[in-house]
Amino acid sequence: MGRKILFITSDQQRYDTVGANGGQLARTPHLDALAADGIRYERCQPTSVVCMPSRASILTGQFPSTHGAWMNGVALAENAPSVAESLHDAGYATALIGKAHFEPFLDPFGRFRENALANLGVPTVESPWFDGRRGVHRGFDFLELATHGVLGPLHYAKWMQTQHPEQLGNFYPVLDHELNVNALGGGDTGAPQVAFNVVPREWYHTDWVADRTIAWLDRQDENRDWFCWMSFPDPHHPWDPPRSELARVPWRDVELPTNYPVSEHEREALLDQKARHWRAWYDGLVVSNYEAPAKWVPATLTANQVREVNALNAVEVELIDEAIGRVLAMLERRGWGDEVDVIFTTDHGELQGDFGLLFKGPYHVDGLLRLPLIWRPAPVTAPTPAVVTAPVSLVSLAATFLGIAHVDVPSWSEGASLPTSDADAEARGCDQSVTEWDSALFGVDVHVRTVVTSEHLYTEYLAGTMHDGSEGELYDLVDDPLQRVNRFGDPQYANVRAVLSERLRAHALRPGVRATPGELVAPV
Amino acid sequence: MASLRHERQVDAPADFVWAVIRDPASIPAWFPGIVSCTVEGTRRTIRTATGLEIPEEILVSDALLRRFAYRITAPLYELHVGTIDVFALDSHSSLCVYGTTALPDTLALIVAGATKGALEEIARLAETSYHQATE
DSSP states (O other), X not given: OOOEEEEEEEESOOGGGSGGGTOOSSOOXXXXXXXXXXXXXXXXXXXXXXXXXXXXXXXXXXXXXXXXXXXXXXXXXXXXXXXXXXHHHTTOEEEEEEOOOSSOSOOTTOOSHHHHHHHHTOSOXXXXXXXXXXXXXXXXXXXXXXXXXSOSSSHHHHHHHHHOGGGGGGSXXXXXXXXXXXXXXXXXXXXXXXXXXXXXXXXXXXXXXXXXXXXXXXXXXXXXXXXXXXXXXXXXXXXOOBGGGGGGSOGGGOOOOXXXXXXXXXXXXXXXXXXXXXXXHHTXXXXXXXXXXXXXXXXXXXXXXXXXXXXXXXXXXXXXHHHHHHHHHHHHHTTOGGGEEEEEEESOOOOTTXXXXXXXXXXXXXXXXXXXXXXXXXXXXXXOOEEEOSOEEGGGHHHHHHHHTTOOOOTTOOOOOOOSSHHHHHHTTOOOEEEEEEEEETTEEEEEEEEEOSSEEEEEEOSSXXXXXXXXXXXXXXXXXXXXXXXXXXXXXHHHHHHHHHHHHHHHTOOSOOOOOOOBOSOO | OEEEEEEXXXXXXXXXXXXXXXXXXXXXXXXXXXXXXXXXXTEEEEEETTSOXXXXXXXXXXXXXXXXEEEEXXXXXXXEEEEXXXXXXXXXXXXXXXXXEEESHXXXXXXXXXXXXXXXXXXXXXXXXXXXXXX
C-alpha cells in the first residue's frame, strides 16, 4: 500500500490570502496547521496565469508550449499525458470533484466530455490515453464537476437547477447578453463581478464540493489507495459568496493592499514604466484577456471597490478553509489521518488592486505569479516541517504525486518532484521557474515569457499586436519586492538581463516532444 | 457580427458528400455533440449532449447547388446563419465549406469551433461511403 493523496486546489488565489503566508484578512486555521506540520513554499509559480493552461500543466507535468492547451478556450487533447492515468495504473482510485476546466466551458453542443458528463449520469467515460490505450477519462474513475455559477451543464449547476431553481437568480450573471464577461457592478460599491447572493451557505459551490468529496471518500475501500483532487471554484470572480457570511470581513474595515497606488498620478506613473499593454488596458483601450470584463475600464476602479472585492475574496477563502477542515475531519474519522498526503495550491493569482487593477491577464507580477503551496506529507512518514524559499512550479506537482505513490516519473513529465527543503532545492538545482502566456482572441495577440529566480523577475514580450518583440520587464525582487521599478532598460542590469534572457532561450529550446498546439474553439 | 469559415477537402465526389448532409435529420450522425433531432417542415430542433434543445430554421436545401443553410433561432443567438457548401474539385474529390455568421461575436467562435469537427465527420462518412461504392 502506498500513501493516499488529497490534492486541494482553489482557483485564482493570491499567495498573501493565506494566514501562514502572512495574510491578515482571511482566517485560514486549517491551511495554517497543514503548513505548520508540513512544507510551505514561499515562491510557487504557475506555468500560465489563466485556468486551462495552468490546470493542464498540473495534470500533465508539462508546460503549455508542450501540452498544447496554450490559452483558455483551447482544449487539452484527450490523449494528453495525465498523472491520474499513472496513478490509476498503480491501483489508485482516482477522482476529481469540483472545477476541472481542461476543456472549454462555452460548449453548447456538449462535444467535450466534461460538459456532457452530468447529462449522461455516469461517473466517467472512456477516452483515449497517451499510450494508445483507452481508459477512464484522463485517468479519473470519478468526475463530479462545478464551476463559478449555476448556469451550464456541469453537475453542480444541474443540481442547483433541479433542486434549488429559485436560487439561480441570486448568483451573479458571469456573462452578459453578448456572452462577454460581465462588467455589471454590484455590492455596496458597484464593483464589477460583485453581487449580494442570498443563497444558503450549504448550497453554495464551496460546501457542495466538500460535501461531494466527503461522499466519494466515504465510498472508498478501507485499504485501497486513492488520489482525490478536490477543486474549489472560488475565490475566482464573480465575488458572490453567501450573504450570510459577509459579516466575517466588513469591507469598510479592510485596508488597501500594499501595492494599490492610491493616487491616480502614482498609478499611471507605475503603469507607464511597464510594457504598453498595461496602460492600454487600464485606459480601456485594449482587453487582452477574455476573463477581464470587456466593457469595464480599470481606470474607474475605486479604493472602496478594491476594499469590497478583497473583503468578499477573504470571505470565500475562509469558506474554503472551513470546507477543507470538514474533509480533514472526515479523514480522521475514517482512520486515514496519518496516511494521507495533503497538498494545497491554486492555479494562478489575482491582481486584486495591485497597480490599480483587478482580474488577470498577461501581467506577470507577483499578484498573478506567486501562489500559495503547502505540502503536508503523511504524518506516518514523520516529515520535517520546512519553508522552501527557492522558486518552484506547479509543473512539479505531477512528479510529486507519483513520488508519493512510489511510481516512476514518466519521460513525458517536464517537472521533477518538489524539493522538501531549501537544501534539497539547492542540491537539485531548483533555482528558477518559468511562466508562459500566449493568446490570440478577437484580433489581439499577446505572447509573453517570464523567468523568476530568487532575486529577479524577468519578462520578455514576443512580437504580437501590442508588442514589437523588443519590450520587457525586469524587477529586482530583493530591493523592489512589489515590482514597481522596471529595470529592463537599466544599463546597470544589463548583465542580469542577458543571463535571464539566456534562461528563457534555454526554456524555449528545451528538449522534448511538443504536442501540436490545440485549436481555439471558445473564449474560455 | 462575426463570420468564420472552415473548409475540408474530401477524397470523395461531391455527390457523396452531399448525400451525407442533404437530409436535415442526419445531423446527429456528423455534428459532434448533437445526439438527436426532430424535423418538421423547415423547423429542426436539435438536442445536444448537455441535454439542451436548440431550435433551428432550415433556410436552404438545394441539391443542384449542393448548399444547405440554416439558422439557430434560440433567443441567445441574436443572429446566426450556418452554410454548408459542397464543390466538386474533380470526379474523385470535393471541397466542403462550413460557414458560420453570428451575433454576438463570441457565438461565432463557439459554433464555428464545433463545425470543424463536423467537417471531419462529414469527410469520414463520405469517404467511407465512396470507398465502399468503388470496391
